[in-house]
Amino acid sequence: MTKTAMPSPEAIKVWARLMRVSRQLIEQGEEALKDSGLPPLAWYDVLHELAEAGEGGLRPFQLTERTLFAQYNISRLLARLEADGLVEKLKVADDGRGQTIRISAKGRETRRRMWAVYGRSITELVGHKLSADELSTVSALLGRLRLPPAMD
Amino acid sequence: MTKTAMPSPEAIKVWARLMRVSRQLIEQGEEALKDSGLPPLAWYDVLHELAEAGEGGLRPFQLTERTLFAQYNISRLLARLEADGLVEKLKVADDGRGQTIRISAKGRETRRRMWAVYGRSITELVGHKLSADELSTVSALLGRLRLPPAMD
DNA sequence: AGATTATAGATGCAATTGCATCAAGCTTGA
DNA sequence: TCAAGCTTGATGCAATTGCATCTATAATCT
Numbered sequence: 148m149t150k151t152a153m154p155s156p157e158a159i160k161v162w163a164r165l166m167r168v169s170r171q172l173i174e175q176g177e178e179a180l181k182d183s184g185l186p187p188l189a190w191y192d193v194l195h196e197l198a199e200a201g202e203g204g205l206r207p208f209q210l211t212e213r214t215l216f217a218q219y220n221i222s223r224l225l226a227r228l229e230a231d232g233l234v235e236k237l238k239v240a241d242d243g244r245g246q247t248i249r250i251s252a253k254g255r256e257t258r259r260r261m262w263a264v265y266g267r268s269i270t271e272l273v274g275h276k277l278s279a280d281e282l283s284t285v286s287a288l289l290g291r292l293r294l295p296p297a298m299d
Numbered sequence: 300m301t302k303t304a305m306p307s308p309e310a311i312k313v314w315a316r317l318m319r320v321s322r323q324l325i326e327q328g329e330e331a332l333k334d335s336g337l338p339p340l341a342w343y344d345v346l347h348e349l350a351e352a353g354e355g356g357l358r359p360f361q362l363t364e365r366t367l368f369a370q371y372n373i374s375r376l377l378a379r380l381e382a383d384g385l386v387e388k389l390k391v392a393d394d395g396r397g398q399t400i401r402i403s404a405k406g407r408e409t410r411r412r413m414w415a416v417y418g419r420s421i422t423e424l425v426g427h428k429l430s431a432d433e434l435s436t437v438s439a440l441l442g443r444l445r446l447p448p449a450m451d
Numbered sequence: 452a453g454a455t456t457a458t459a460g461a462t463g464c465a466a467t468t469g470c471a472t473c474a475a476g477c478t479t480g481a
Numbered sequence: 482t483c484a485a486g487c488t489t490g491a492t493g494c495a496a497t498t499g500c501a502t503c504t505a506t507a508a509t510c511t
Binding site: 368375394 | 489490491492
């Protein structure tokens with residue numbers, strides 16, 4: 148059993164700023180989307196993953212892993228997305244429990260419109276605040292905080 | 300009217316990692332607190348601000364500003380904290396609408412115990428992953444993403 | 452095979468959040 | 482001074498989240 152020490156002042160500062168900046172980013176993103184009459188960020192996250200996955204789609208449990216949303220949250224979010232016609236649920240052949248989720252044309256379109264709005268927030272709150280070099284530095288260091296660490 | 304361009308790939312990467320890392324940090328913090336039978340992170344944030352404010356306490360609207368929680372959220376959170384005896388609501392002399400919130404001894408003790416648990420998560424997820432220099436670099440750059448920017 | 456354990460996804464119920472709005476007290480300005 | 486408007490904080494109601502648990506199917510073990 149190894150003792151875990153309390154965080155250094157430097158670590159605390161990183162944590163505090165990480166919390167504050169991410170909260171801002173979320174808040175302003177949600178606000179911008181709402182002002183444009185678009186769905187909340189959580190929908191974007193899922194549509195984004197599904198769009199990247201392409202025609203093959205993804206299983207709900209894969210979405211759970213990638214987005215870090217809880218299982219029951221994904222389950223209900225997908226129900227709402229399906230009700231809105233943004234995704235389709237397909238039976239999967241080799242596993243009777245499972246299903247595959249595929250983004251629909253309407254889903255892609257919604258995602259595109261959300262990105263147009265949300266991307267602007269990112270530019271304002273992130274892109275315009277730091278140089279390209281600084282952005283690379285931050286993302287490299289944040290990559291090492293990720294679980295699992297990003298290796299680029 | 301100035302056009303806002305879409306974010307560069309570097310900005311997107313920073314945003315994506317920021318979101319992921321902060322989500323992890325929150326999730327693991329919440330989990331650690333729950334496992335120890337302690338209240339959720341939101342309580343910590345408020346107790347922390349109140350502890351820093353000292354005997355003078357803070358007005359609810361000041362908490363709203365500092366924590367970035369919505370006004371109605373603070374209102375109800377304070378009701379729960381008061382019900383648990385962690386804070387006291389005091390009438391404020393010069394403004395009949397307002398109140399001052401002051402942390403109680405029990406509140407300080409709860410905060411202390413939460414920090415013992417939460418701090419460990421921060422050490423594991425942040426402190427142990429980067430050197431002191433790297434931590435300083437990240438916090439300086441994140442400071443510039445803050446609104447308003449931190450000036451240190 | 453049959454029993455046991457694990458995994459995928461859904462869901463009832465309680466707690467929390469978001470939204471809209473309210474009540475009460477301040478402030479301003481004609 | 483008093484009407485109009487602003488600020489502080491609370492709250493009813495709907496939507497979402499968290500928790501625990503459930504059903505169904507797969508995988509493993511004897």
